[in-house]
Amino acid sequence: MKGGMISRTAVVWQLLAVLLVVLPHLQWLPLWVPALVVVTIGARLMIHSGRWSFPHWLVKAMLVLACSVGLILSFNHQAGPETMVALLVVGLALKLLEIYHRRDALVVLFVTLFVAATAFLFNESVWMAAYVLLVVGLALAALNSIQQSSHANRYRDNLKTALRLLLPAIPFMLVLFFLFPRLEPFWSVTIDSGQGTTGLSDELSPGDVSKLAQSSELAFRATFAGDVPPPEQRYWRSLVLSEFDGRRWTRPAMQIRRQLRPEKLTPLSVAQNYDVIMEASRRPWLVALDQPVSAGRGVRMTPVRTLRADQPLERRRQYRVESVAEYQLQPLLTSQEKQRYLQLPLGGNPKSRTLARQLLVEGGGEASRVISLLLERFNRTFIYTLEPGYLGRDSVDQFLFETQQGYCEHFASATTFVLRSAGIPARVVTGYQGGEWNPYEGYLQVRQYDAHAWVEYWLPGHGWQRLDPTAAVAPERIRSSAQDFFRANESRFSGVGLGLNTGWLRNLRQRYDAFNYGWHRWVLNYQGQQANLLHDWLGGGEQWRKALAWLLPTALVFGLSFWWLIRPRGSRPKDPLQRLLMQLEQRLAALEAERFPAESLSMWLQRIAEHWPEQRALMLRLAFLDDRQRYSAQPKSGQRREMLQLCRQLLRLLPRRR
Template identity: 75%
Template sequence: MKGQQISRTAVVWQLLAVALVVLPHLQWLPLWVPVLVVASLGARLMIHRGRWSFPHWSVKTALVVASSGGLILSFNHQAGPETMVALLVVALALKLLEIYHRRDALIVLFVTLFVAATAFLFNESVWMAGYILLVVILTLAALNSIQQASDANRYRDNLKTALHMLLPAIPFMLVLFFLFPRLEPFWSVTIDTATAKTGLSDELSPGDISELSQSSELAFRATFSGEVPPPDQRYWRALVLSHFDGRRWSRPEPAVRHSLRAEKLTPLSPEQPYDVIMEASGRPWLVALDQPVAVEPGLRMSAVRTLHLDAPLERRRQYQASAVTRYRLQPLLTSAERQHYLQLPASGNPQSRALAQRLLAANNGDPQAVIRQLLAQFNREFIYTLAPGRLGSDSVDRFLFDSQQGYCEHFTSATAFVLRSADIPARVVTGYQGGEWNPYERYLQVRQYDAHAWVEVWLDGEGWQRLDPTSAVAPERIRTSAGEFFNANNERFSRGGLELEWLRDMRQRYDAFNYAWQRWVLNYQGQQSDLLKDWLGGSEQWRLILAWLLPTAAVFGGVAWWQLRPRRVRIKDPLERALLRLQQRLTGENCRRQPAESLSMWLQRIAGYWPEQQSQMLRLAWLDDQQRYAAGADQTMRTEMLQLCRQLLRELPGRRIP
């Protein structure tokens, strides 16, 4: 069995590959799993150094039982992707305790490659791609090392061999990437990780939040084909909340939603086409620039002109749409629709109801005058803040008459309530507003702190009109990005403090690099058909077959030639290399060294042809004899021989006899 044992070098490579492949999963794995991995690595290292023996079968059985129970308790009997990946990591850690033969090492490394691939379920960034490439290289080095003798110790050779194995695969990878058709996945998985967070929810309840901490996580990126809308027109609608239970706004019941008519939109400005790359949110809805006109196939537009999918968005998605910023929306409401958008609880918030009646009476029932007076009151008496405190019962009354401070959700909720109390149809819209322009890749970047809420009010003959009460209290929040506004007003903000100009520039460059990666690599599927048509002149089947076969044959032919070509033996010793160059230079008919002729005899024979260099040649011949046969040979002789060779190469005319 000795021939099946693995070298110490192989053990070190395996431990390094296992340690690195587990690192990307530390952010979501239960704490005991990384502890088990570290303990297994340490135990295997002690076994490798001969201080510990391999564990008894009873110890390994107990670890398997305990780990199985830990997985069941940690993941609450759920058999999702996280559970399966955690099971692989645990199995990898336990297998480390019995690596002795080549077969055990192969199993560990094959599982390591599989765990490396699962990292892309949780993170698809360019940095993760580079990191996993490093893990693959180290794993290939480990695979090479287990084929060596048990006493081998060649770390550098293992790494070089791994790189030589990987390089020929790069051309074939590019052919597959550009030409192989993208297939829809045969299964769908739901990843419940930190990457699937959102700044919006299906409900709006500002009275229950005492302090809002803004998140800088990315929500989506948008690229415009034409003119970019100004900041105060960057309203991205996601949900329409039209049901109020006295404390929170929410979407109406499904039966009510299905009864609403599809709202008629009359554009009053040219369409603005744009592309969106939206991050995973775990929700079925998407964002659309207000108001959406057309969307790509596969997306659904609700009756209230919001976009949604048939299933929750668990992976980053790219889609196309177009919008108009000036429009007339649903100029007529049925009595049922009007009643729905005036719905309020039978009781609650009496002071706000009385305020609505006073405003209505003071303005002779004019809805627009009521709106102007309410916004003017917000501008005079109210404060925008992210730490308004809890409001308790009758939250609208407490906000309007007691605290008089809050953020967009407080102003939106109170405005919609007062308007409905004044018999003016209104509804709440949630989404995002603003965003930061990136000049390097020319796209708009919207983060979770750009989440926003506003009101849509229905006016007779004009239809639904956007009304943003936040603009009356903090107009700079609408005219600038949310990040700049929170920084300037010393609000609680995740970046902390004002951002230096060079730091902002570096961050934008980094974001632009990530955007290019996501758009041209991760979302290449949406562009592949158009690119192939441009490259091939059409998308007929025979063109696609040739486009696939010819590059593939060229790649395989090039790889085969590279592997089978005759290779020159590279001489590493500088003295031997110099002597070989000297013999190649003196190639005249009488100067060529004969097969049975020693170097010393050859130099003595040809020395007479070059009288000026005769002494150097004879000296070189004598040093060669001393170096090869004398007992007192040392490095000094080799150094002198190398100097003589280089001197002769400079002085001899070469390739002819005088």
């Protein structure tokens, strides 16, 4: 074969690397692609063993055509990252069928390394990083093996060489990580894996939030610079919904949102700083504790005091926020703004409108009294549940006068409707409430079952006030974490996906989550912390300091790596018997029984045996077996094992010094 034959070891390493590099993509690849990989790997083994010949060019052309049609049908003409990675995997599989030369094997391994990097398009966890490192090690072992003789079959030597190549690269990788300027990764692209991502929507209908309660997926994590707010103050604001069509609450139209003036916020308490790591949601809105004062770079504050990213979150995002727990928000509203927050459909829900007028009369026209009467009504007969039943066209009437059971969105929607019907400006706010404290890394983790909806109503001179009608029905839901509340009321909330959250399993899950949090914060999102960290390390931000900090560690790493590669290595034998014989010779030399240069092992042992009567029999037996092993036409493995035992016995019996 031109370019040299490939050994069986090289083929095994190569096929193993190809197989492992495809495994992370099994969850989204069309089923026929992994099947093609398995078939081509089997065909490659048959070709290498000589049982099959290389396929005819017509067969290869038909395979290329069939795979092209399969990719077009599977991805529906979409030229996204998934299509490109699938094309690479298909090309990698087909290339296995035509490895005529050594350079073909090199192409396969280079494409394998590239496909290994694409795994981070779909998963950035620490386990994926370790897995990709394993695949890279196997690919390096394969690269080493194809450069060897076709008769060489040394698996262990290939692995050792791969490790020697990888280990010097680790210090240099750390230097690059800490000192090199952070660049936006090339995989920050839109990934459509065909799986929905849970999260808050920009509209609210009966049952929307209760669906999220059935998911234990992580929504975000938050780390506080100071004291952590108590559970009843953990309202994570995300969206403000003010438009109602009789069933759904939505945001105003884009034209109206552009005309909104920013609401004036007057802090009445000390601001609190905290960092949020938001999971990918494919939506642009972020979360902040009620009420946010300012946000970090790349985060925009909307006129209604919610946070929004410049682009939808296709990957994990870290940002810093400053919030206050006590505040005065927009104490004055224009007549147009009041009208907007009193907007209701012309018809529908007549009983609720009548109830609003009745409460207004009973309350003497005072907004606070109207709210108290409505909350008392909730507290008497209403039930907080995930299964409220279907609500029809007049959903507010059905909820208030028929079913009288629902989740937070039912209470928030009905409360806002009644308040508006009573002439009190109100709006719905959606986000999250609560969060579970992780003691191992000191942060709050908020999951999708913490999703919540509440109300903001407006009072002249006081501004927007937060009102949570859920607290009137299930106050323990607000005073404790959602997880503890759902567990305490398991009979009513059996559909909540709490996962492993009991006893030692809960502690184990928290430790695992804390480990992932450290990975996400210090590795994946390190670009947000590098500037401050380098400034603290270097004592300043001057360019000469950065250049010196880059050059010195780089020179040190390269110098150590160069020394490691060229350092003199000892002549320690690889054969276990030769190593033991060398140790025995060194031990006896220390006891003044040196071996002469022209003296064979057998002659030397026979000569010194007279001076060691206690070990004489062992030495003579070892000398006899050495002669048999050296000069016998067919050495026996049993004699070799006996020699190993005799060497160990002599090393154990002989003193270490004179």
